[in-house]
Amino acid sequence: MKILIVEDETGIAAFLKQGLEEEAYTVVMAHDGNKGLQLALSDDYDLLLLDWMLPGMSGIAICQEFRKQNKKTPVILLTAKDSSEEVVFGLQAGANDYIRKPFHFDELLERIRVQLRAKSGETSHEALQLGEIRMDLSAHLVYRNDELIQLTQREFALLEFLLRNKNRVCRRVQILENVWDSNYNYNAGIIDVYINTLRKKLKLEGEDNYIQTIRGVGYIAREV
Structure with missing residues (x-):
């Protein structure tokens, strides 16, 4: 399973990369929005993990452009924003899920698994x-x-x-x-x-x- 992470905070990016690789995922990293969109459109991924606030282009903008290309890959937003209006805006932009910072890795991992199961059409008892x-x-x-x-x-x-x-x-x-x-x-x-x-x-x-x-x-x- 291949995951693209777009996160500009180096500490969080390294933490996510190490944790997901230990879970046997293949991880591709980008640290700014423009590079993230380029990578998202140039290869096939099983899931995108996008920070909301990024240099160059926001995670929301990446998600919107990604969906304009008719890409169905699941997207999870990482965000420090916590108002219901902002969360709804993120989902309306095409995100499948979101998780607020700071977060527990186990929760993120389970949200990733849920999206991957849905993507592959697995039933809950496969x-x-x-x-x-x-x-x-x-x-x-x-x-x-x-x-x-x-x-x-x-x-x-x-x-x-x-x-x-x-x-x-x-x-x-x-x-x-x-x-x-x-x-x-x-x-x-x-x-x-x-x-x-x-x-x-x-x-x-x-x-x-x-x-x-x-x-x-x-x-x-x-x-x-």
């Missing part, structure tokens, strides 16, 4: 299944039979990608681009480390190894 493994996407939980399996955000994102592509070979470059970020200089060997960790946590071994290695290519999730 689940992915692979044999005895079940992923509850809305609750962000993984089970093997009735046992809750504790996964990190990156492990969860890797498993979700494999299950969404069940019975299809996932090449290493595809995994890096979708679970990590192709712009980062990650060694592809990191995938092997995470796959091995997933297998251990999910107790996948022998005939129950639902995540199989395709040597020299990548991995495939399939029921055996």
Whole structure:
């Protein structure tokens, strides 16, 4: 999932970038409105996170111009404004949601998840299944039979990608681009480390190894 953040306060921008990358999102940054609009229109994103007050062009103006191009990508405004009139104005400009500064990161994260679920058309109870493994996407939980399996955000994102592509070979470059970020200089060997960790946590071994290695290519999730 790829998120564009347009925020001119460097401390907040760094905080958001680090927090979202730890949640396995790919983050693109801009620190002024003109650059933010340029980036928003030049690439595809899953969500835009826009500060209201920006140098060059406000977040509201970015949102308005973005919507004029018939872009449907969800937009969340970050704002210190708190009057109901200003909030309504932001929503009328095309924003899907807003969050007031200062905010708790967990609240922002949940608002992002709500917008991404709505964008993808997920129902509140969407689940992915692979044999005895079940992923509850809305609750962000993984089970093997009735046992809750504790996964990190990156492990969860890797498993979700494999299950969404069940019975299809996932090449290493595809995994890096979708679970990590192709712009980062990650060694592809990191995938092997995470796959091995997933297998251990999910107790996948022998005939129950639902995540199989395709040597020299990548991995495939399939029921055996």
